[in-house]
Amino acid sequence: MVGNIPEETTSFVGRAAELARLEDTLGACRLTTLVGAGGVGKTRLAVRAARQAAPAHRDGVRWADLSPLQGDGPLVATVSDAVGLAAHTLRTPIDALCEWLTDKQLLLVLDSCEHLRPSCSHLLGEILTTSPGLTVLATSRQPLDIKGERLIEVAPLPVEGVADALTLFQDRARAADPDVTFDAPGEAEAAAEICRRLEGIPLAIELAAGGIGRHTVEQVAARIGSRFDVLTDASLWPPRHRTLRTTIGWSHELCTPLERLLWARLTVLRGDFDEAAAREVCAEGPLTEDGVVTALRGLVAKSVVKRDGGRHRMLDTIREYGRMWLAELGEEPSTPRDAPHRGP
Ligand SMILES: Nc1ncnc2c1ncn2[C@@H]1O[C@H](COP(=O)(O)OP(=O)(O)OP(=O)(O)O)[C@@H](O)[C@H]1O
Ligand SMILES: [Mg+2]
Structure with a gap:
């Protein structure tokens, strides 16, 4: 039983070392959190890791997307829905959830916990105590800071050596414009330059590749270069966020x-x-x-x-x-x- 893991609709690139590490960690730790900046690839990695880990869990994998929740009110209900608990009971929702999970042997994924960290910590404290067969994989821009939490930092895709970032750029550029070949002089270098400038952040790379077709690879590279330089000193954001904002701002400019x-x-x-x-x-x-x-x-x-x-x-x-x-x-x-x- 695989459960309700989201489908992947685009190609997946790299992350072999992270997936090997996650296989070990999910087998050994009750709570693992994938931590990293927005758009760095936490959710995508969690999808793969969850699929890989599914056969090891008798009751499969259940996925709860917390990103749409504005406050912690619906948290327990969202997790209960995700694990398939129909809540018709006089007990408090959290007690009902604990009881439901007691004898389950499953992997629960909580995707996007950063805005609900205190409530997630509280909930996880309860369910991990009452359900010995439960394993949790969380994704969050910040650690949950719970005892026993194993943190795995998700870095951007490599831009040198194996250059998975470049593979991602080329995949998405071809999806945007099937005629792009990267054979023309300067095209391959420009693509590599884009990936370096965007520090291998998958979201940023996808956004930049979305411009191919209306713009050449060289034009995209030139555009990112100038925007990046303008914003380098001006911002209080840490570099990775600054780059991402630059990229999003640039996508924004391309819109009507x-x-x-x-x-x-x-x-x-x-x-x-x-x-x-x-x-x-x-x-x-x-x-x-x-x-x-x-x-x-x-x-x-x-x-x-x-x-x-x-x-x-x-x-x-x-x-x-x-x-x-x-x-x-x-x-x-x-x-x-x-x-x-x-x-x-
Ligand atoms: N290894 C990868 N291969 C292919 N595409 C990827 C990979 N990693 C990330 N992406 C793509 O990059 C985009 C951002 O990734 P993702 O949503 O996983 O980031 P995130 O870290 O979860 O961001 P947030 O903090 O906003 O939730 C997505 O469109 C995703 O499909
Ligand atoms: Mg995410």
């Missing part, structure tokens, strides 16, 4: 004004959403309902929004940038809300 407006307005939707929800929530003023559909396709093409079948999703780092833009536009950030759901 209506795409930017949609990007900003989409940030009020929590979790994933379909096209109808985007139309319903974001169409107003210059952005008509048809305009939302066109702009949404544009954002997908630029890797700002991910599409998986009919569902759309924005990475947290990208959403944060959109929120800043929403404030700049002078639109009151409305209360975050769940995407309206239709059908099954």
Whole structure:
């Protein structure tokens, strides 16, 4: 039984050493946390590690995505849903969850814990004590700081030697423009330069590769170079975040004004959403309902929004940038809300 691990819809690159280490750690420790900056690849690594570890767990792997949760209120309910507990009981939700897990032998993945660290720590303290067969893999931009937590730092993809970062750039560039070959003079060097500038951060690399087709590899490299230099001294951000912001800012510049407006307005939707929800929530003023559909396709093409079948999703780092833009536009950030759901 594999459970509800998210499907992967794009190629996976590298991480062999990390996966070998995770295999050992998940076999030996009750709680492992993958820690690293936004967009560095924690979730993607957790998906692979969870799939690899599934056969070792009698009751499989259960995956709880905590990124859409705005506060800790729905945490226990979200984890209960993830493990398949139908909560019809007079007991407190946490007691019901502990009881349900008591005799289970499963791997629970808590993805994106950083904004709910105290509540996650409390919950994990309880369930790890009452369920001896439970193993937890968490991802977080910050450690959870729980006794017994084994931390694994997720670094960006290597840019020298095996250069997995370059492989990722080439894969995503080919997806954006099937005609790009990296055979033309200067193209391969420009691609390597982009990966170095972006410090191997997968999210940043995907965003940059999303520009291929409308721009040549050399143009993308030149653009990133100049933006990076401008921002190097000016910011208080640690370099990795600074680079990421630079990259996102650059993606933002590539968008049409209506795409930017949609990007900003989409940030009020929590979790994933379909096209109808985007139309319903974001169409107003210059952005008509048809305009939302066109702009949404544009954002997908630029890797700002991910599409998986009919569902759309924005990475947290990208959403944060959109929120800043929403404030700049002078639109009151409305209360975050769940995407309206239709059908099954
Ligand atoms: N090894 C990899 N191979 C291919 N794509 C990758 C790899 N690692 C990350 N990516 C891609 O890079 C993007 C960012 O990765 P991911 O979402 O895992 O980052 P994260 O560290 O979980 O970020 P956040 O802190 O915002 O949750 C995703 O689109 C992901 O698919
Ligand atoms: Mg993540």
